[in-house]
Amino acid sequence: MIKINENYLKLQSSYLFSEIAKRVAAFQERHPDTRLIKLGIGDVTHPLPPACVQAFHRAVDEMGRAETFKGYGPEQGYPFLREKIAAEDFQARGADIAADEVFISDGSKCDTGNIQELFATDIKLAIPDPVYPVYLDTNVMAGRTGPFKDGRYGGVVYLESTAANGFVPALPKEPIDLIYLCFPNNPTGATISRAALAEWVAFARDTQALILFDAAYEVFIRDDSLPHSIYEIPGAREVAIEFRSFSKTAGFTGTRCAYTVVPKTCRAFDVEGQPRLLHGLWYRRHTTKFNGVSYPVQRAAEAVYTPEGRRQIRGLVDGYLKNAALVRQVMTDLGLAVVGGENSPYVWVDTTRDSWEFFDLLLQKAGVVCTPGAGFGRCGRSYIRISAFNSLENVTDAMERVRRALA
Helix, strand or coil: CCCCCCHHHHHHCCHHHHHHHHHHHHHHHHHCCCEEEECCCCCCCCCCHHHHHHHHHHHHHHHHHCCCCCCCCCCCHHHHHHHHHHHHHHHHHHCCCCHHCCCCCCHHHHHHHHHHHHCCCCCCEEEEEEEEEEEEEHHHHCCCCCCCEEECCCCCCEHHHHHHCCCCCCCCCCCCCCCEEEECCCCCCCCCHHHHHHHHHHHHHCCCEEEECCCCCCHHHCCCCCCCCHCCCCCCHHCCEEEHHHHHHCCCCCCCEEEEECCCEEEECCCCCCEEHHHHHHHHHHHHHHHCCCCCHHHHHHHHCCCHHHHHHHHHHHHHHHHHHHHHHHHHHHEEEEECCCCCCCEEEEEEHHHHHHHHHHHHHEEECEHHHHHCCCHHHHEEEECCCHHHHHHHHCCCCCHHCCC
């Protein structure tokens, strides 16, 4: 008799964004003439930078000629892209990361979900609340949690991120094995200072823990005092794995390219307490279960690092940050407390009421789609996340609609 993995039965009935899509579809069916403005899911809306498109075209042309055709490439990524990443995203900021410590993939969502395969099922997890659902749900699937009750899973240490702590959680008061951190944060848009991140690195070193650091939104950082990478912190190479993505950096949400950094000195421990290096384990997992990102996509990603690519990306990101500033201003004018939107594309708004209720209010009265904070955890129950990923025209229209709806 074939049996299921019963850990899947612990999962809540619907993935957050699937539930949003269902409610939006039902509304659109009842109101087919309403033009919805979607500021919910963090999907980019502007085209790929021209430098990336041109590189994409050139690489596709290469695939059409026998002398330049590429078949299977290296699963961990072509050296031309890994070398650019190591040099410009890390070494240029004083972070000691080599090209062969970078693993190219088709998305940070996949990597943050897959990385947990390297670790035992009986480890102690610390996960922020609110949190990007993939971190938590993939550990539920793996059997590292108890059942869901009162908005939380048993066996998980929740790192509460609230207005009281500036949406940067405090260090755990109990032993932890695996820690998830994300800055600039999704969903709150909060950032972490260099000093605060150094405290987390010190904690991981002192307690033999490991940090999974999601830096998918680092391109939005405009404050020079903030760290872009955890590897800017001394000692992080031994205790941290970092995830990055071209999705928000260069609009690759539909093109698919990201990378994970696993330093060769990063360690976990076996059952006898002996250190084991994670680089080789991830290399083995990656090359066994993944066939690599296509050559044209990697050439397009490489173009991010050209002078033209850098300028074009800066323009795209500046545009999204302008949208975020408008959202912040309108929500503040309406008397609502906000965080994010300054070094992040997300604005986290305290509605002072149930977040799904507020979601429905904006959908029904304004035709604006946001993301209910309850879907990110118990600490998000009164919040909504508004995404800046849209045109300035649409964001301006959406904010006028919101003003009228809340008047």
